[in-house]
Amino acid sequence: MATATTELDLNDPRRRPPLVTGDQDLHSITETVSKIAERPKPPRAWYVAFAIASSLTLMFFSLIGYLVYKGTGIWGNNNPVFWAWPIVNFVFWVGIGHAGTLISAILFLFRQNWRTSINRFAEAMTIFAVICAAIFPGIHVGRVWLAYWLFPLPSTDLAMWPNFRSPLLWDVFAVSTYATVSLLFWYMGMIPDLATFRDRATSKIRKMLYGLFSLGWTGSARHWARYETAYMLLAALAAPLVLSVHTIVSFDFAVSQLPGWHTTIFPPYFVAGAVFSGFAMVVTLMVPARAFFGLKDLVTMRHLENMNKIILATGSMVGYAYAMEFFIAWYSGNAYEQFAFINRAFGPYAWAYWTMVSCNMIAPQFFWFRKVRTTPWMMVVICIFVNIGMWFERFVITITSLSRDFLPSSWGYYSPTAIDVLMLLGSFGLFFTLFLLFCRYLPMVAMAEVKAYLPDSQPHGDDHH
């Protein structure tokens, strides 16, 4: 039977706090989640946020149009820094896109049932972040209309195949596979909940659209059995995939011979950083969203605290990686490598380096305190710092190494143009536009999964376990 849950239970270390609070039953979960999307009019704040985000999106696409018309000269990219903000933004967004699939796949395989309340939300965030990420290398190729040359397609105007031994091509495969599998995973998980929306729909258009996208789901035991098998398999496939994506992104750098890039620590360091930034983004968005949409009983403090613990763990890994990079630069005895790191910390980009260090190494350490881990505004502040820090990490890696390589005669100082800045802002606009539409029209919490983990949901005393 559902036990009475109080805040006292949450704080009792001897027992595991329940996944959801507030005496929930099946119907109340359906109600809580569905009514968010069923309100005829969302609150005014949604409109304000959507107006800002969609204007930024519009600006983003106008700037992309201008870029296509005018060429990449509108950016600050120039000799010797040809990989500038577009690539920094790409790696930043791809990194953010790691939390969703990590929560969905890896925590699922580890039977971390607390993930059920937040996985849908995090997966949606993944998809939107990967969309933002994919735009940047796409427009960075210069002649956007030839971007299909990235894929191994036979074409008469190129008359050759891509080089399969290049990490940049691996990246094309990694990111597109990741986007596709994340989308499948997200959509598949949503089918039963879309069916709930369909069955509750009152207007004809909602009935039709939710009906179409729920594919005629009935909740049949036979369907559920295959569905669960497929979900488990997808999780098992997505788990190595999520680790591979940022590994391959790091190969873009590590396989080249530039000092500061050519290091073997990059793959694990990038993956830890990606999880770090992804979770920070989930917390940043989740805290206001759960307050705003009345999901506090489904997304409890336990969820947030668990995520903050992961941020603390991955943040410490990232900090360790920074230290280890320095150690290896010294230990290798390689003058170029040593210079690259001294230049990072004390060169012309020292301001960016120390921003990165203070945001990524110092800020998450506050999560050692339980008070910080469980106070919403404090965690949001720290997570925003983490996101800033992770953007600067990619900036430091990309720009400092490129701007000062082997030949002092070719050194330069990179500065972005206004369009660079506006495009980064625009990508945030796109991300939030998609996110707000998701909150408005789709099930934000995986209802069927949460229901399955309610106490008493599963039959007891049978021999099927």
Add this chain to the structure above:
Amino acid sequence: MATVVEPLPKQQPKTQPVAGWLVQFADAQQLLDAAGKTNAAGLKDLDAFSPYPIHGLDLAVGMPRTKLPWLVLCGGLSGLTIAILLQWWTNAVDYPFLISGKPLFSLPANIPVAFELTILLSAFAAFFGMLIFNGLPKLRNPLFKQPVFRRVTDDAFFLYIPRQSGCDTPQQLTKLLEATEAHGVHEVLEDEPAGPLPRPLKYALIILATIATIPPLMILQARNERSEQPRVHFVPNMDYQPQAKPQNASPFFADGRAARPQVEGTVAWGDLEEDDAYYRGIRPASEQPVPARPASFAGGAANEKASDESAAGSAASDEVAPAVPPQKQPEPAANPMEPPEPDWVTQFPVPVTTELMERGRQRYNIYCAVCHGLSGDGDGLVARRAIELQQSTWVPPTSLHSPPVREQPVGKLFNTVTHGIRKMPGYASQITTEDRWAIVMYVRALQRSRNAKVDDVPENLVPQLRDLP
């Protein structure tokens, strides 16, 4: 718990036969128990419906283990195979990529793409396999007609007993459910056969299908017909550039011309052509070069000396020597009105060799023989045809064996080949400087062949000469 079958609440009269019964239960435990009992009673094709997956329910309704994992394995293996074959064929066979001498096909570099494609196709197999095995999408389902079924995605639990399962009448059903905790039984009617498409939808589909055929038809037409038009460039890339072109006006410069004249005193790369004898066929001058040369070039000491120098410069020419025609100083112009002749070189500024002579013959036969004839008599095919057609404006080519031509110094012949004379155009743009000298050399040989003495023939060939008819 005995229950009564509740018929479908009627909006329309019942026209369809009963397909089966939905039996409602309060929770997962009751549903699971009932499913197990019903299945044990030997009923086939049972199904159960719940808002979330219930462990063991699939076994309780008698469902065999799904084959989906095998399908996913096949998907993964095909992804792996495709990736390896794709990388091997594109990079090692069809378009070999030579990069730093690395092997064309090496497995380590192919692992990332192979890994990604394995995952991708496995994921497709898992997702689409699940849908196909489940028979989804299936938007039309008799169950959806039963209003109570809407709660299945919220909080309701149902056992579905189809009529074909071996339980044909409500009486049998009631008996069957006595042992369970059923809360209610609802009839499900068979689906009405699908009606015809609504008319507007039908027309819309027809119009859409018609429009969809236009692009393939246009491609088909384009592939089967010739066009004089240049190829369509959807994206002009760098075909049109905002650059200044010759003969265009430009407001940027004071004189309004886009093309800029050379800055005074500059020489374009390769255009210096300092060697007068070689490039212009005149003796290197201490004073003014061609053509404003004073009339008296009867051969001052300076000129003679320059000539000697140029001859000495080409050492071979003295040894092979004989190409020089009988020395004759150019005469002062007979007509005082004519401009004075420049000081033409009389020695070849290039070494006279058999190879160059052969080259001259070849070039002569290509460029000159069409008018001047293969032997230089002025009877080339073009000349003969022009005379045949009685072309009034035709100026017959001079015979190269006529005395005035024979007496010309090689420099003048070279000048004629370079710049042309009368109707003959200059050939500087078509024939390189060296080749023009080779042609002059061959012309000299042709001229010599008409005026040779027996002494000119090598001793051992003289008897053969006498045997000629």
